[in-house]
Amino acid sequence: MTSELVVTDTERTLALDRAINSLRVDDPVHSASVALMGWQKPVFAALAVALIGSAVWQPVGTAVALVALSVLGYLLTLCDRVLIFRRGLASRPITIADDEARAIPDAELPPYTILVPAFHEPEVVGNLIRAMAALEYPPDRLQVLLLLEADDEATIAAACATTGSDAITIVAVPPAQPRTKPKACNYGLHFSDGDIVTIYDAEDLPEPLQLRRVVAAFGQLPEDVACVQAKLAYRNERQNLLTAWFTAEYALWFGYLLPGMMARNSPIPLGGTSNHLRREVLRRIGGWDPFNVTEDADLGLRLAGYGYRTAVVDSVTLEEANSDLVNWVRQRSRWYKGYLQTWLVHIRRPGLLLKALGLRNFIRYHLVWAGTPLIALVNLIFWLVTALWLLGHPAAVTAVFPWYVYFPALFSMVIGNFTAIYMGMVALREDDRADLMYAALIVPLYWVLMSVAAAKGIYQLIRQASYWEKTFHGLDIQPHDGEAEAELASSA
Numbered sequence: 001m002t003s004e005l006v007v008t009d010t011e012r013t014l015a016l017d018r019a020i021n022s023l024r025v026d027d028p029v030h031s032a033s034v035a036l037m038g039w040q041k042p043v044f045a046a047l048a049v050a051l052i053g054s055a056v057w058q059p060v061g062t063a064v065a066l067v068a069l070s071v072l073g074y075l076l077t078l079c080d081r082v083l084i085f086r087r088g089l090a091s092r093p094i095t096i097a098d099d100e101a102r103a104i105p106d107a108e109l110p111p112y113t114i115l116v117p118a119f120h121e122p123e124v125v126g127n128l129i130r131a132m133a134a135l136e137y138p139p140d141r142l143q144v145l146l147l148l149e150a151d152d153e154a155t156i157a158a159a160c161a162t163t164g165s166d167a168i169t170i171v172a173v174p175p176a177q178p179r180t181k182p183k184a185c186n187y188g189l190h191f192s193d194g195d196i197v198t199i200y201d202a203e204d205l206p207e208p209l210q211l212r213r214v215v216a217a218f219g220q221l222p223e224d225v226a227c228v229q230a231k232l233a234y235r236n237e238r239q240n241l242l243t244a245w246f247t248a249e250y251a252l253w254f255g256y257l258l259p260g261m262m263a264r265n266s267p268i269p270l271g272g273t274s275n276h277l278r279r280e281v282l283r284r285i286g287g288w289d290p291f292n293v294t295e296d297a298d299l300g301l302r303l304a305g306y307g308y309r310t311a312v313v314d315s316v317t318l319e320e321a322n323s324d325l326v327n328w329v330r331q332r333s334r335w336y337k338g339y340l341q342t343w344l345v346h347i348r349r350p351g352l353l354l355k356a357l358g359l360r361n362f363i364r365y366h367l368v369w370a371g372t373p374l375i376a377l378v379n380l381i382f383w384l385v386t387a388l389w390l391l392g393h394p395a396a397v398t399a400v401f402p403w404y405v406y407f408p409a410l411f412s413m414v415i416g417n418f419t420a421i422y423m424g425m426v427a428l429r430e431d432d433r434a435d436l437m438y439a440a441l442i443v444p445l446y447w448v449l450m451s452v453a454a455a456k457g458i459y460q461l462i463r464q465a466s467y468w469e470k471t472f473h474g475l476d477i478q479p480h481d482g483e484a485e486a487e488l489a490s491s492a
Contacts, residue, residue: 004160004170005145005191016174019186023286029348030302032292032341035465037348063400070378071405074412077367077375078419081257085423088260093231093314094217101212106138112211113194113279117147117184118202122158123474128202129162136208143194144168146202147184151175180468181272182288182295189279189287198276203473205235205318206274213315214276226281226308227300229258230274234321236476237436242328243321243476244439245446252427258312266361267304269297269339269368274317281308291466292345294338297369301346305356320476329453331471336373336457341465343369373454380451417444 007015024031036044054062116128125146132144148156150172159170173187185199196214200206214228221228231254237247254271261268275296285306288295300310322328346353346365354362389397401409424440439446460467 003168004172007191012174015187015190016176018190019173019183019287020176020178020290022186023289024291027286030286030289030345032289032298032345032466035341035344035461040344040348060399064402064405067400067409068405070382071409071412073367073371073375073378074416075408076363077371078412078416080364080367081423082419084257084260084264084266085252086260087263088256088258089426091259091263093255093259093262093312094220094228095314096213096216098209101209101216102136104212104215106141109138109141109212109215110195111141111143111193112137112215113143113145113192113197115145115147115185115188115192115197115199116202117181117188117199118155119149119152119179119184119470120155121202121473122154124203125155125158126162127205128200129168131200131205132168134208135206135211137211139167142167142211143192145171145188145191147171147173147188149173149175149179149184178290178466178468180290180293180295180466182292183290185295186287186290189282192279195279196276197279197282199273200317201273201319201473203320204273206230207316210274210313210315210317211276213313217311217313218276218278221311222309224307224309225311226278226303227270227310228276229268229270229310229312230276230315230317231255231312232271232274232319233316235318236321236323237433239321239323239476241439242325243323244436245443246321246328247433248424248428248436248439248443249446251431251433252424254312255427255431256423261364262310262312264360265309266364267357268300268310268312269294270300270310272296273319274315275299275310289345292338292341293334293466293468294342297335297339298342298345301342301365301369304361305346305353307356320473322471323475324472325449327472327475329449329456330469332450332453333457333460334469334471336376336454337461337465339369339373340458340461373457376447376450376454377458379447380455383448383451 024033028034029037051062054065114132118125118128128146135142144167146159146168148159148170150156156170156172159168171188171191173184176183189197196211196218198211198214210230214230217228218225232250233254234243234247234250236243238244258268272294281303285302285308289298292298303310322331343366346369353365357365385397385400421440421443424443425437428434428436428440460469
Protein backbone atom coordinates (compact mmCIF):
# COMPACT_ATOMS: atom_id res chain seq x y z
CA MET A 1 0.00 0.00 0.00
CA THR A 2 1.42 3.40 -0.93
CA SER A 3 1.94 5.92 1.87
CA GLU A 4 2.41 9.68 1.91
CA LEU A 5 5.49 11.37 3.31
CA VAL A 6 4.69 13.61 6.26
CA VAL A 7 6.95 16.65 6.67
CA THR A 8 6.81 19.80 8.77
CA ASP A 9 6.16 23.21 7.23
CA THR A 10 9.72 24.26 8.03
CA GLU A 11 11.25 21.23 6.36
CA ARG A 12 8.95 21.61 3.36
CA THR A 13 9.99 25.25 2.91
CA LEU A 14 13.69 24.40 3.26
CA ALA A 15 13.48 21.48 0.80
CA LEU A 16 11.64 23.57 -1.78
CA ASP A 17 14.08 26.45 -1.45
CA ARG A 18 17.05 24.13 -1.95
CA ALA A 19 15.32 22.38 -4.84
CA ILE A 20 14.91 25.66 -6.69
CA ASN A 21 17.87 27.76 -5.57
CA SER A 22 20.69 25.42 -4.56
CA LEU A 23 22.57 25.42 -7.86
CA ARG A 24 21.94 29.04 -8.86
CA VAL A 25 23.06 30.30 -5.42
CA ASP A 26 25.98 27.94 -4.76
CA ASP A 27 27.24 27.66 -8.35
CA PRO A 28 25.48 30.29 -10.52
CA VAL A 29 27.80 29.77 -13.49
CA HIS A 30 26.35 26.27 -13.94
CA SER A 31 22.73 27.39 -13.61
CA ALA A 32 20.42 27.98 -16.58
CA SER A 33 18.27 30.38 -14.55
CA VAL A 34 19.92 33.18 -16.55
CA ALA A 35 20.25 32.47 -20.27
CA LEU A 36 23.31 34.65 -20.94
CA MET A 37 25.85 35.62 -18.31
CA GLY A 38 28.97 37.78 -18.14
CA TRP A 39 30.82 38.06 -21.44
CA GLN A 40 28.09 36.21 -23.34
CA LYS A 41 25.70 39.14 -23.72
CA PRO A 42 28.14 41.61 -25.31
CA VAL A 43 29.85 38.97 -27.43
CA PHE A 44 26.62 37.48 -28.84
CA ALA A 45 25.22 40.98 -29.37
CA ALA A 46 28.38 42.01 -31.25
CA LEU A 47 28.20 38.89 -33.41
CA ALA A 48 24.56 39.60 -34.24
CA VAL A 49 25.35 43.19 -35.20
CA ALA A 50 28.34 42.07 -37.28
CA LEU A 51 26.23 39.45 -39.08
CA ILE A 52 23.44 41.89 -39.88
CA GLY A 53 25.92 44.52 -41.04
CA SER A 54 27.77 42.03 -43.20
CA ALA A 55 24.51 40.79 -44.73
CA VAL A 56 23.56 44.35 -45.68
CA TRP A 57 27.02 45.23 -47.01
CA GLN A 58 27.91 41.94 -48.75
CA PRO A 59 24.80 39.72 -48.89
CA VAL A 60 26.24 37.12 -51.28
CA GLY A 61 29.59 36.91 -49.51
CA THR A 62 27.85 36.58 -46.16
CA ALA A 63 25.60 33.83 -47.50
CA VAL A 64 28.62 31.96 -48.89
CA ALA A 65 30.42 32.22 -45.54
CA LEU A 66 27.38 30.92 -43.63
CA VAL A 67 26.90 28.04 -46.07
CA ALA A 68 30.60 27.15 -45.81
CA LEU A 69 30.42 27.23 -42.01
CA SER A 70 27.35 24.99 -42.07
CA VAL A 71 29.02 22.50 -44.41
CA LEU A 72 32.05 22.41 -42.11
CA GLY A 73 29.74 21.65 -39.21
CA TYR A 74 28.13 18.84 -41.20
CA LEU A 75 31.48 17.29 -42.07
CA LEU A 76 32.87 17.50 -38.54
CA THR A 77 29.70 16.02 -37.08
CA LEU A 78 29.69 13.23 -39.67
CA CYS A 79 33.30 12.31 -38.93
CA ASP A 80 32.72 12.43 -35.20
CA ARG A 81 29.61 10.24 -35.35
CA VAL A 82 31.41 7.67 -37.50
CA LEU A 83 34.32 7.56 -35.03
CA ILE A 84 31.95 7.16 -32.08
CA PHE A 85 29.92 4.48 -33.87
CA ARG A 86 33.06 2.59 -34.88
CA ARG A 87 34.26 2.61 -31.29
CA GLY A 88 30.80 1.63 -30.09
CA LEU A 89 30.80 -1.46 -32.31
CA ALA A 90 33.87 -2.70 -30.47
CA SER A 91 32.91 -1.42 -27.02
CA ARG A 92 29.58 -2.75 -25.91
CA PRO A 93 27.90 -1.80 -22.62
CA ILE A 94 29.09 -3.42 -19.38
CA THR A 95 27.49 -6.86 -19.09
CA ILE A 96 26.55 -8.31 -15.71
CA ALA A 97 25.19 -11.86 -15.92
CA ASP A 98 22.00 -12.79 -14.07
CA ASP A 99 23.85 -15.18 -11.75
CA GLU A 100 26.43 -12.53 -10.94
CA ALA A 101 23.75 -9.97 -10.15
CA ARG A 102 21.82 -12.37 -7.93
CA ALA A 103 24.98 -13.60 -6.20
CA ILE A 104 25.35 -10.38 -4.19
CA PRO A 105 24.03 -11.11 -0.68
CA ASP A 106 21.11 -8.93 0.33
CA ALA A 107 23.07 -7.73 3.36
CA GLU A 108 25.77 -6.31 1.07
CA LEU A 109 23.41 -4.39 -1.20
CA PRO A 110 23.52 -0.63 -0.60
CA PRO A 111 20.40 1.41 0.21
CA TYR A 112 18.80 2.50 -3.07
CA THR A 113 16.48 5.43 -3.80
CA ILE A 114 14.25 5.58 -6.86
CA LEU A 115 12.78 8.97 -7.76
CA VAL A 116 9.65 8.86 -9.92
CA PRO A 117 8.47 12.35 -10.96
CA ALA A 118 4.99 12.46 -12.49
CA PHE A 119 2.57 15.23 -13.35
CA HIS A 120 -1.01 14.77 -14.61
CA GLU A 121 -0.41 11.06 -15.26
CA PRO A 122 -3.05 9.10 -13.31
CA GLU A 123 -3.42 6.63 -16.18
CA VAL A 124 0.12 5.21 -15.83
CA VAL A 125 0.49 5.03 -12.04
CA GLY A 126 -0.72 1.43 -12.01
CA ASN A 127 2.09 0.41 -14.38
CA LEU A 128 4.59 2.10 -12.07
CA ILE A 129 3.40 0.17 -9.02
CA ARG A 130 3.69 -3.15 -10.88
CA ALA A 131 7.14 -2.28 -12.22
CA MET A 132 8.48 -1.36 -8.78
CA ALA A 133 7.01 -4.51 -7.24
CA ALA A 134 8.80 -6.61 -9.88
CA LEU A 135 12.28 -5.29 -9.00
CA GLU A 136 14.53 -7.95 -7.45
CA TYR A 137 15.86 -5.86 -4.60
CA PRO A 138 15.22 -6.27 -0.86
CA PRO A 139 12.35 -3.98 0.13
CA ASP A 140 14.09 -2.92 3.35
CA ARG A 141 16.91 -1.44 1.25
CA LEU A 142 14.72 0.16 -1.39
CA GLN A 143 13.11 3.60 -1.16
CA VAL A 144 10.72 4.62 -3.95
CA LEU A 145 9.65 8.27 -3.84
CA LEU A 146 6.73 9.08 -6.13
CA LEU A 147 7.11 12.83 -6.69
CA LEU A 148 3.72 14.39 -7.39
CA GLU A 149 2.76 18.05 -7.51
CA ALA A 150 0.67 18.84 -4.44
CA ASP A 151 -2.13 20.31 -6.58
CA ASP A 152 -2.24 17.29 -8.96
CA GLU A 153 -5.22 15.76 -7.22
CA ALA A 154 -6.05 13.21 -9.93
CA THR A 155 -2.61 11.57 -9.93
CA ILE A 156 -2.37 11.63 -6.13
CA ALA A 157 -5.79 9.98 -5.87
CA ALA A 158 -4.81 7.31 -8.41
CA ALA A 159 -1.57 6.60 -6.54
CA CYS A 160 -3.29 6.37 -3.16
CA ALA A 161 -5.88 3.96 -4.57
CA THR A 162 -3.25 1.62 -6.02
CA THR A 163 -1.80 -1.30 -4.10
CA GLY A 164 1.17 -3.49 -4.88
CA SER A 165 4.33 -2.18 -3.20
CA ASP A 166 4.93 -1.12 0.41
CA ALA A 167 8.17 0.57 -0.65
CA ILE A 168 6.44 3.42 -2.50
CA THR A 169 6.06 6.74 -0.70
CA ILE A 170 4.15 9.67 -2.19
CA VAL A 171 6.01 12.96 -1.86
CA ALA A 172 3.81 16.02 -2.45
CA VAL A 173 5.97 18.65 -4.15
CA PRO A 174 4.76 22.17 -3.28
CA PRO A 175 3.66 23.95 -6.49
CA ALA A 176 6.21 26.61 -7.43
CA GLN A 177 8.02 27.84 -10.50
CA PRO A 178 9.78 26.47 -12.38
CA ARG A 179 7.43 23.51 -12.86
CA THR A 180 10.06 21.13 -14.13
CA LYS A 181 11.09 17.53 -13.62
CA PRO A 182 14.53 18.43 -12.20
CA LYS A 183 12.95 20.69 -9.56
CA ALA A 184 10.79 17.78 -8.42
CA CYS A 185 13.83 15.47 -8.40
CA ASN A 186 15.80 17.94 -6.29
CA TYR A 187 12.92 18.10 -3.82
CA GLY A 188 12.84 14.30 -3.63
CA LEU A 189 16.63 14.15 -3.27
CA HIS A 190 16.27 16.10 -0.02
CA PHE A 191 14.31 13.17 1.48
CA SER A 192 16.35 10.37 -0.10
CA ASP A 193 18.42 7.97 1.99
CA GLY A 194 19.95 5.67 -0.65
CA ASP A 195 23.64 5.48 -1.45
CA ILE A 196 22.61 5.22 -5.11
CA VAL A 197 19.85 7.33 -6.64
CA THR A 198 18.08 6.76 -9.93
CA ILE A 199 15.13 8.21 -11.82
CA TYR A 200 12.33 6.32 -13.52
CA ASP A 201 9.46 7.91 -15.38
CA ALA A 202 6.01 6.79 -14.31
CA GLU A 203 5.49 4.70 -17.45
CA ASP A 204 8.90 2.94 -17.30
CA LEU A 205 9.35 -0.82 -17.07
CA PRO A 206 12.92 -1.49 -15.87
CA GLU A 207 14.07 -5.07 -16.09
CA PRO A 208 13.84 -6.63 -12.61
CA LEU A 209 17.60 -7.15 -12.11
CA GLN A 210 18.63 -3.65 -13.16
CA LEU A 211 19.43 -2.35 -9.67
CA ARG A 212 21.52 -5.40 -8.82
CA ARG A 213 23.37 -5.14 -12.13
CA VAL A 214 24.20 -1.50 -11.41
CA VAL A 215 25.49 -2.36 -7.91
CA ALA A 216 27.70 -5.06 -9.43
CA ALA A 217 28.91 -2.65 -12.13
CA PHE A 218 29.80 0.02 -9.57
CA GLY A 219 31.75 -2.64 -7.66
CA GLN A 220 33.89 -3.32 -10.74
CA LEU A 221 34.38 0.29 -11.83
CA PRO A 222 36.85 2.86 -10.48
CA GLU A 223 35.75 5.50 -7.99
CA ASP A 224 35.66 8.27 -10.60
CA VAL A 225 32.66 6.59 -12.27
CA ALA A 226 29.77 8.45 -10.64
CA CYS A 227 26.95 7.37 -12.94
CA VAL A 228 25.84 4.17 -14.63
CA GLN A 229 23.35 4.65 -17.45
CA ALA A 230 21.05 1.78 -18.40
CA LYS A 231 19.81 1.30 -21.95
CA LEU A 232 16.42 2.63 -22.95
CA ALA A 233 14.16 0.90 -25.46
CA TYR A 234 10.51 1.08 -26.43
CA ARG A 235 7.72 -1.39 -25.83
CA ASN A 236 5.35 -0.03 -28.54
CA GLU A 237 7.77 0.09 -31.45
CA ARG A 238 5.27 -1.37 -33.90
CA GLN A 239 2.39 0.95 -33.00
CA ASN A 240 2.99 3.25 -35.99
CA LEU A 241 5.76 4.65 -38.18
CA LEU A 242 6.68 7.35 -35.65
CA THR A 243 7.31 4.81 -32.88
CA ALA A 244 9.35 2.67 -35.30
CA TRP A 245 11.58 5.66 -36.11
CA PHE A 246 11.92 6.49 -32.43
CA THR A 247 12.89 2.90 -31.61
CA ALA A 248 15.50 2.76 -34.38
CA GLU A 249 16.95 6.05 -33.15
CA TYR A 250 17.29 4.75 -29.59
CA ALA A 251 18.79 1.46 -30.76
CA LEU A 252 21.64 3.40 -32.36
CA TRP A 253 21.99 5.94 -29.53
CA PHE A 254 22.00 3.62 -26.50
CA GLY A 255 23.39 0.55 -28.23
CA TYR A 256 26.39 2.09 -29.99
CA LEU A 257 26.88 5.83 -29.66
CA LEU A 258 26.77 6.05 -25.86
CA PRO A 259 29.06 3.00 -25.41
CA GLY A 260 31.38 4.59 -27.98
CA MET A 261 31.48 7.81 -25.96
CA MET A 262 32.02 5.78 -22.78
CA ALA A 263 35.01 4.01 -24.35
CA ARG A 264 36.57 7.39 -25.23
CA ASN A 265 35.87 8.86 -21.75
CA SER A 266 33.68 11.48 -23.39
CA PRO A 267 30.94 13.36 -21.51
CA ILE A 268 27.65 11.54 -22.05
CA PRO A 269 24.25 13.19 -22.50
CA LEU A 270 22.39 11.06 -20.00
CA GLY A 271 18.97 9.64 -20.75
CA GLY A 272 16.10 11.23 -18.86
CA THR A 273 15.59 8.00 -16.95
CA SER A 274 17.52 4.97 -15.67
CA ASN A 275 20.68 6.92 -14.86
CA HIS A 276 22.00 5.57 -11.57
CA LEU A 277 24.10 8.05 -9.57
CA ARG A 278 26.19 8.01 -6.43
CA ARG A 279 24.14 10.24 -4.13
CA GLU A 280 27.14 11.84 -2.43
CA VAL A 281 28.53 12.93 -5.82
CA LEU A 282 25.13 14.16 -6.99
CA ARG A 283 24.79 16.38 -3.94
CA ARG A 284 28.39 17.55 -4.19
CA ILE A 285 27.89 18.95 -7.69
CA GLY A 286 24.57 20.62 -6.87
CA GLY A 287 21.97 18.07 -7.98
CA TRP A 288 19.88 18.77 -11.05
CA ASP A 289 19.40 22.21 -12.59
CA PRO A 290 15.69 23.03 -12.11
CA PHE A 291 15.84 25.67 -14.86
CA ASN A 292 17.29 23.35 -17.52
CA VAL A 293 14.70 21.45 -19.57
CA THR A 294 17.17 18.66 -20.40
CA GLU A 295 18.55 18.22 -16.92
CA ASP A 296 19.93 14.81 -17.92
CA ALA A 297 22.17 16.12 -20.71
CA ASP A 298 23.31 18.95 -18.44
CA LEU A 299 24.12 16.59 -15.57
CA GLY A 300 26.21 14.32 -17.80
CA LEU A 301 28.31 17.27 -18.89
CA ARG A 302 28.57 18.69 -15.36
CA LEU A 303 29.80 15.32 -14.08
CA ALA A 304 32.53 15.33 -16.74
CA GLY A 305 33.48 18.91 -15.85
CA TYR A 306 34.03 17.84 -12.24
CA GLY A 307 36.24 14.95 -13.33
CA TYR A 308 33.68 12.13 -13.05
CA ARG A 309 32.87 9.52 -15.68
CA THR A 310 29.73 7.72 -16.82
CA ALA A 311 29.46 4.05 -17.79
CA VAL A 312 26.72 2.24 -19.71
CA VAL A 313 25.34 -1.08 -18.43
CA ASP A 314 23.59 -3.70 -20.53
CA SER A 315 20.23 -3.54 -18.79
CA VAL A 316 17.05 -2.38 -20.48
CA THR A 317 14.27 -0.08 -19.36
CA LEU A 318 11.21 -0.18 -21.58
CA GLU A 319 9.52 3.16 -22.18
CA GLU A 320 6.57 4.38 -24.19
CA ALA A 321 7.61 5.74 -27.58
CA ASN A 322 5.72 8.87 -28.51
CA SER A 323 3.05 7.79 -30.97
CA ASP A 324 1.36 11.17 -31.49
CA LEU A 325 3.00 13.64 -33.89
CA VAL A 326 2.08 16.81 -31.99
CA ASN A 327 3.14 15.25 -28.70
CA TRP A 328 6.42 14.12 -30.29
CA VAL A 329 7.21 17.64 -31.54
CA ARG A 330 6.51 19.03 -28.07
CA GLN A 331 8.94 16.55 -26.53
CA ARG A 332 11.68 16.84 -29.15
CA SER A 333 11.58 20.64 -29.24
CA ARG A 334 12.12 20.64 -25.47
CA TRP A 335 15.11 18.34 -25.89
CA TYR A 336 16.65 20.59 -28.54
CA LYS A 337 16.01 23.69 -26.45
CA GLY A 338 17.66 22.02 -23.47
CA TYR A 339 20.72 20.98 -25.45
CA LEU A 340 21.28 24.62 -26.45
CA GLN A 341 20.58 25.74 -22.88
CA THR A 342 23.27 23.35 -21.68
CA TRP A 343 25.73 24.50 -24.32
CA LEU A 344 25.20 28.15 -23.38
CA VAL A 345 25.70 27.37 -19.69
CA HIS A 346 28.90 25.38 -20.03
CA ILE A 347 30.58 27.68 -22.57
CA ARG A 348 30.64 30.46 -19.97
CA ARG A 349 34.10 29.34 -18.87
CA PRO A 350 35.58 27.85 -22.04
CA GLY A 351 39.14 27.71 -20.74
CA LEU A 352 38.22 25.68 -17.67
CA LEU A 353 35.97 23.40 -19.72
CA LEU A 354 38.74 22.78 -22.26
CA LYS A 355 41.13 21.92 -19.45
CA ALA A 356 38.62 19.55 -17.84
CA LEU A 357 37.53 17.75 -21.03
CA GLY A 358 40.61 17.88 -23.24
CA LEU A 359 40.64 19.13 -26.83
CA ARG A 360 38.90 16.13 -28.45
CA ASN A 361 36.02 16.08 -25.99
CA PHE A 362 35.79 19.87 -26.02
CA ILE A 363 35.19 19.74 -29.78
CA ARG A 364 32.72 16.89 -29.29
CA TYR A 365 30.86 18.98 -26.71
CA HIS A 366 30.21 21.63 -29.38
CA LEU A 367 29.22 19.07 -32.00
CA VAL A 368 26.79 17.18 -29.73
CA TRP A 369 25.23 19.82 -27.49
CA ALA A 370 25.13 22.74 -29.95
CA GLY A 371 25.48 20.85 -33.22
CA THR A 372 22.56 18.43 -32.72
CA PRO A 373 19.79 21.08 -32.66
CA LEU A 374 21.52 23.54 -35.00
CA ILE A 375 22.16 20.97 -37.72
CA ALA A 376 18.55 19.80 -37.46
CA LEU A 377 17.50 23.42 -38.08
CA VAL A 378 20.01 23.97 -40.90
CA ASN A 379 18.67 20.82 -42.61
CA LEU A 380 15.38 22.64 -43.06
CA ILE A 381 17.13 25.62 -44.64
CA PHE A 382 19.11 23.47 -47.07
CA TRP A 383 16.00 21.56 -48.09
CA LEU A 384 14.37 24.89 -48.91
CA VAL A 385 17.45 25.83 -50.96
CA THR A 386 17.18 22.52 -52.83
CA ALA A 387 13.51 23.19 -53.50
CA LEU A 388 14.45 26.62 -54.84
CA TRP A 389 16.90 24.98 -57.24
CA LEU A 390 14.27 22.51 -58.45
CA LEU A 391 11.66 25.24 -58.89
CA GLY A 392 13.78 27.00 -61.46
CA HIS A 393 16.09 29.46 -59.69
CA PRO A 394 19.50 27.77 -60.11
CA ALA A 395 21.41 31.06 -60.49
CA ALA A 396 20.45 32.22 -57.00
CA VAL A 397 21.58 28.89 -55.54
CA THR A 398 24.78 28.71 -57.57
CA ALA A 399 25.84 32.11 -56.26
CA VAL A 400 26.11 30.81 -52.71
CA PHE A 401 27.70 27.47 -53.68
CA PRO A 402 31.07 28.21 -55.30
CA TRP A 403 33.07 25.11 -56.16
CA TYR A 404 35.04 25.07 -52.90
CA VAL A 405 31.73 24.93 -50.99
CA TYR A 406 29.72 22.89 -53.49
CA PHE A 407 31.90 19.75 -53.55
CA PRO A 408 32.21 19.39 -49.74
CA ALA A 409 28.45 20.02 -49.54
CA LEU A 410 27.78 17.35 -52.18
CA PHE A 411 30.02 14.91 -50.31
CA SER A 412 28.23 15.68 -47.07
CA MET A 413 24.81 15.21 -48.64
CA VAL A 414 25.53 11.94 -50.45
CA ILE A 415 27.99 10.23 -48.11
CA GLY A 416 26.55 11.77 -44.95
CA ASN A 417 22.98 10.70 -45.61
CA PHE A 418 24.07 7.22 -46.69
CA THR A 419 26.22 6.85 -43.56
CA ALA A 420 23.42 7.95 -41.23
CA ILE A 421 20.98 5.48 -42.82
CA TYR A 422 23.60 2.71 -42.78
CA MET A 423 24.40 3.17 -39.08
CA GLY A 424 20.72 2.95 -38.23
CA MET A 425 20.34 -0.24 -40.26
CA VAL A 426 23.38 -1.81 -38.59
CA ALA A 427 22.00 -0.98 -35.14
CA LEU A 428 18.67 -2.62 -35.98
CA ARG A 429 20.34 -5.65 -37.53
CA GLU A 430 22.59 -6.18 -34.51
CA ASP A 431 19.54 -5.91 -32.23
CA ASP A 432 17.72 -8.48 -34.40
CA ARG A 433 15.06 -5.94 -35.37
CA ALA A 434 14.70 -6.68 -39.06
CA ASP A 435 10.98 -5.92 -38.72
CA LEU A 436 11.86 -2.22 -38.30
CA MET A 437 14.36 -2.01 -41.16
CA TYR A 438 11.83 -0.14 -43.30
CA ALA A 439 11.91 2.71 -40.79
CA ALA A 440 15.70 3.07 -41.17
CA LEU A 441 15.39 3.17 -44.96
CA ILE A 442 12.92 6.07 -44.97
CA VAL A 443 14.44 7.90 -41.99
CA PRO A 444 14.97 11.16 -44.00
CA LEU A 445 11.25 11.79 -43.48
CA TYR A 446 11.94 11.59 -39.73
CA TRP A 447 14.66 14.20 -40.15
CA VAL A 448 12.07 16.61 -41.51
CA LEU A 449 10.14 16.27 -38.26
CA MET A 450 13.36 16.87 -36.33
CA SER A 451 13.90 20.11 -38.24
CA VAL A 452 10.43 21.35 -37.35
CA ALA A 453 11.06 20.49 -33.69
CA ALA A 454 14.45 22.25 -33.77
CA ALA A 455 12.89 25.44 -35.16
CA LYS A 456 10.28 25.39 -32.41
CA GLY A 457 12.86 24.65 -29.72
CA ILE A 458 15.12 27.53 -30.75
CA TYR A 459 12.15 29.88 -30.85
CA GLN A 460 11.14 28.79 -27.34
CA LEU A 461 14.72 29.21 -26.12
CA ILE A 462 14.37 32.91 -26.93
CA ARG A 463 10.85 33.33 -25.57
CA GLN A 464 10.48 30.78 -22.71
CA ALA A 465 13.82 29.21 -21.94
CA SER A 466 12.81 27.28 -18.79
CA TYR A 467 9.24 26.45 -19.80
CA TRP A 468 8.69 22.68 -19.51
CA GLU A 469 6.31 21.60 -22.24
CA LYS A 470 4.47 18.58 -20.91
CA THR A 471 4.76 15.26 -22.77
CA PHE A 472 1.64 13.16 -22.39
CA HIS A 473 1.97 9.44 -21.69
CA GLY A 474 -0.41 6.53 -21.81
CA LEU A 475 -1.02 6.90 -25.56
CA ASP A 476 0.44 3.51 -26.43
CA ILE A 477 -1.52 0.32 -26.84
CA GLN A 478 -1.27 -1.06 -23.32
CA PRO A 479 0.12 -4.63 -23.24
CA HIS A 480 -1.93 -7.44 -21.76
CA ASP A 481 -0.74 -8.94 -18.50
CA GLY A 482 2.62 -10.63 -18.99
CA GLU A 483 3.31 -9.29 -22.49
CA ALA A 484 5.48 -6.37 -21.31
CA GLU A 485 7.39 -8.62 -18.93
CA ALA A 486 8.05 -11.12 -21.70
CA GLU A 487 9.28 -8.41 -24.04
CA LEU A 488 11.52 -7.01 -21.31
CA ALA A 489 13.03 -10.41 -20.67
CA SER A 490 13.77 -10.85 -24.38
CA SER A 491 15.45 -7.42 -24.51
CA ALA A 492 17.68 -7.99 -21.48
